[in-house]
Amino acid sequence: MMISRILQKNSINRLTINTINSIKQSSSSSYHTTSKDEVVSMSNIKRNDEFSTLTNQDIKHFKDILGGDDSSRMITDKDELEGFNQDWMKKYKGNSSLVLKPKTTDQVSKILSYCNQKKLAIVPQGGNTGLVGGSVPLFDEIILSLTNMNQIESFDDVTGVVTCQSGCVLETLESYLNAKGFTVPLDLGAKGSCHIGGNAATNAGGIRLLRYGSMHSNVLGIEAVLADGTIMDCNSTLRKDNTGYDLKHLFIGSEGTLGVITKISIITPPKPTSVNVALLACNDFNQIKQILIKAKKQLGDILSAFEFMDRPCIDYVLDHQSTAKEPFDKKSPFYVLIETSGFHEQHDAEKLNAFLENIMSEDLVLDGSLATDTKNISQFWKLRETxxxxxxxxxxxxxxxxxxxxxxxxxxxxxxxxxxxxxxxxxxxxxxxxxxxxxxxxxxxxxxxxxxxxxxxxxxxxxxxxxxxxxxxxxxIGYMKTGQLHFSKSPASIQLMKLIKNSMDPNVL
Structure with missing residues (x-):
C-alpha cells in the first residue's frame, strides 16, 4: 500500500485528505468516468495492477478491527456508497465497494497497517466538500471515512486551545466554542459539513484569513497515521516548542499525501462582541484596490474580512436564491463586503464610520449600506456565500x-x-x-x-x-491539478517534496 498516487509528469504524488492509491500512465484504456461528457476522463491512466483487489477475507478482517459490519462501522451497500464515491461538484466519480468508518486512531492504524501489507489502495475522506477531486476514489480504492472520529476532547479557557478528532464538523466546533466565548479562526461556506481534519490537510483559508491567518498559523499540534500504520503523535498544545523540525507543518496542506490526520489542537481567539458589515458598490476594480489600502490603514486590527464580487456573481445569486434581493437601486460592476469585528462597540463603530466617510468623500464608491444587526449582516453575507x-x-x-x-x-x-x-x-x-x-x-x-x-x-x-x-x-491540488504543479513550484521544490514523500512512505509503487 502507499499513501498516494504515482507521480505524474512534473507533479507530486496525488493524495488529498488522503489517498492511498497508485495509477499508471497509459495511452489507452478507460477505467471509469461519470458520463461521456464528463471532464474527468481516465483515457490516459489505468489502475495499477500491482495493487490488490478487495476480497471477502479482507472485509472480514476489517470487520474484526471495527467490531462489526453494521452501517455505522462499514458500508457495502451500492446505494449507500454512491454519496461517498462522488464529489460535491459531481465532477469526479469512483467505484469503491467498501467504506470503513473507524472511531479511534488505533483502528485507523490497524487498517492502514493491514492495507500496507496487502497492497490494498485507500482514499481517506472527510466531509467530501473538496472542489479538486481529492477526496473520492479514482478507481476501486477502499474509502476511509473519518465521520465517526468527531469528538471534541478538551478545551483550555485560559490559552484558548481546543483539541478534537479530525472528523469534527467545523460548524459543530464553532458552536461549541461560541458557547464558551471563543470562535474558530476559520470560516468556510462548507462549514456545515467539512471536517476540521480536512481543513488542516488542505490548509483551508476562508473568509477571515485576513484577520486570523491560515491553518499553519493556528494549528499547534497534530496526530497522524502514516501509510504503514505508524502513529505520529505531534499533538502538542504549546505555543512555543523549538525542539527540532516542526513536523506538524508537513501534514498541514499536504492533502494527506504524508499521512491521515486523526487529531488536531488549534488555538482559538475570543469571539468578537462587536461585528459590523458594510456592502459597497464600485465602478471598477481599481477603486476596490484603493479601498483595500485605506481599510488596512484606517481599520487596522478590527478588519476581519474584505471580499469582492463582480456583477455576474450577483446576477447568479438573484436568479437562484429565492430570498436574495438586489442590494441597491442601481446595478454596479463590482461589490465589496467589508467586515469589522472587535470588542468595543462604540469605538469600532466610530472607526468604521470615519473610514466610510473617507472613501465616499474620495468618490471610491457608488453606493453603500452598513449592517450592524444579525439579520442584515446575514443578508449581506448571503450574497457572497451563495x-x-x-x-x-x-x-x-x-x-x-x-x-x-x-x-x-x-x-x-x-x-x-x-x-x-x-x-x-x-x-x-x-x-x-x-x-x-x-x-x-x-x-x-x-x-x-x-x-x-x-x-x-x-x-x-x-x-x-x-x-x-x-x-x-x-x-x-487533488486529482484536478496533479499535472499542473510545475506552474507554481520549481523542479527543485517538486523533487524535494518527492524525497520527503518517499522517505515517509517507501512502499510507493
Missing part, C-alpha cells in the same frame, strides 16, 4: 482557485471573457484582502466537456504562472 451554490444550479462550472498579485488580480477574468466571448459566462469573486481569486467559467445548461475545457486549460495555469501567482490558493 455564489458557488448558485453557479452550480445554472450548469457546468469550471472552477479555478488562484492567488495573484493585487496589480493583476482581476485581469485574468477580463482576459478569459475576451478569449471565450459568448461561449461562457466568466465571473470573479473571492478574498481580495489576501489575494485569492475564485475564477468561475460557467456554461449554463451544459455538461462538463473535454472539448470546452481545452479552451481554458492550460491557458489559465500558464497565465497565472506568468503573473508569479499560485494555481491553488486554498482548494489544494
Amino acid at each position: 455564489i458557488t451554490e448558485s453557479l452550480g444550479k445554472a450548469g457546468a462550472v469550471y472552477k479555478y482557485d488562484l492567488s495573484l498579485p493585487i496589480d493583476t488580480f482581476y485581469s485574468i477574468v477580463e482576459v478569459m471573457r475576451e478569449k471565450l466571448k459568448d461561449k461562457a459566462v466568466v465571473t470573479g469573486f473571492g478574498h481580495v484582502g489576501d489575494g485569492n481569486l475564485h475564477l468561475n467559467i460557467s456554461t449554463p445548461k451544459q455538461k462538463y466537456s473535454k472539448e470546452f475545457l481545452s479552451n481554458i486549460e492550460p491557458f489559465v495555469y500558464e497565465y497565472t504562472s506568468q503573473q508569479k501567482g499560485s494555481i491553488s490558493a486554498e482548494h489544494g
Whole structure:
C-alpha cells in the first residue's frame, strides 16, 4: 500500500485528505468516468495492477478491527456508497465497494497497517466538500471515512486551545466554542459539513484569513497515521516548542499525501462582541484596490474580512436564491463586503464610520449600506456565500482557485471573457484582502466537456504562472491539478517534496 498516487509528469504524488492509491500512465484504456461528457476522463491512466483487489477475507478482517459490519462501522451497500464515491461538484466519480468508518486512531492504524501489507489502495475522506477531486476514489480504492472520529476532547479557557478528532464538523466546533466565548479562526461556506481534519490537510483559508491567518498559523499540534500504520503523535498544545523540525507543518496542506490526520489542537481567539458589515458598490476594480489600502490603514486590527464580487456573481445569486434581493437601486460592476469585528462597540463603530466617510468623500464608491444587526449582516453575507451554490444550479462550472498579485488580480477574468466571448459566462469573486481569486467559467445548461475545457486549460495555469501567482490558493491540488504543479513550484521544490514523500512512505509503487 502507499499513501498516494504515482507521480505524474512534473507533479507530486496525488493524495488529498488522503489517498492511498497508485495509477499508471497509459495511452489507452478507460477505467471509469461519470458520463461521456464528463471532464474527468481516465483515457490516459489505468489502475495499477500491482495493487490488490478487495476480497471477502479482507472485509472480514476489517470487520474484526471495527467490531462489526453494521452501517455505522462499514458500508457495502451500492446505494449507500454512491454519496461517498462522488464529489460535491459531481465532477469526479469512483467505484469503491467498501467504506470503513473507524472511531479511534488505533483502528485507523490497524487498517492502514493491514492495507500496507496487502497492497490494498485507500482514499481517506472527510466531509467530501473538496472542489479538486481529492477526496473520492479514482478507481476501486477502499474509502476511509473519518465521520465517526468527531469528538471534541478538551478545551483550555485560559490559552484558548481546543483539541478534537479530525472528523469534527467545523460548524459543530464553532458552536461549541461560541458557547464558551471563543470562535474558530476559520470560516468556510462548507462549514456545515467539512471536517476540521480536512481543513488542516488542505490548509483551508476562508473568509477571515485576513484577520486570523491560515491553518499553519493556528494549528499547534497534530496526530497522524502514516501509510504503514505508524502513529505520529505531534499533538502538542504549546505555543512555543523549538525542539527540532516542526513536523506538524508537513501534514498541514499536504492533502494527506504524508499521512491521515486523526487529531488536531488549534488555538482559538475570543469571539468578537462587536461585528459590523458594510456592502459597497464600485465602478471598477481599481477603486476596490484603493479601498483595500485605506481599510488596512484606517481599520487596522478590527478588519476581519474584505471580499469582492463582480456583477455576474450577483446576477447568479438573484436568479437562484429565492430570498436574495438586489442590494441597491442601481446595478454596479463590482461589490465589496467589508467586515469589522472587535470588542468595543462604540469605538469600532466610530472607526468604521470615519473610514466610510473617507472613501465616499474620495468618490471610491457608488453606493453603500452598513449592517450592524444579525439579520442584515446575514443578508449581506448571503450574497457572497451563495455564489458557488448558485453557479452550480445554472450548469457546468469550471472552477479555478488562484492567488495573484493585487496589480493583476482581476485581469485574468477580463482576459478569459475576451478569449471565450459568448461561449461562457466568466465571473470573479473571492478574498481580495489576501489575494485569492475564485475564477468561475460557467456554461449554463451544459455538461462538463473535454472539448470546452481545452479552451481554458492550460491557458489559465500558464497565465497565472506568468503573473508569479499560485494555481491553488486554498482548494489544494487533488486529482484536478496533479499535472499542473510545475506552474507554481520549481523542479527543485517538486523533487524535494518527492524525497520527503518517499522517505515517509517507501512502499510507493
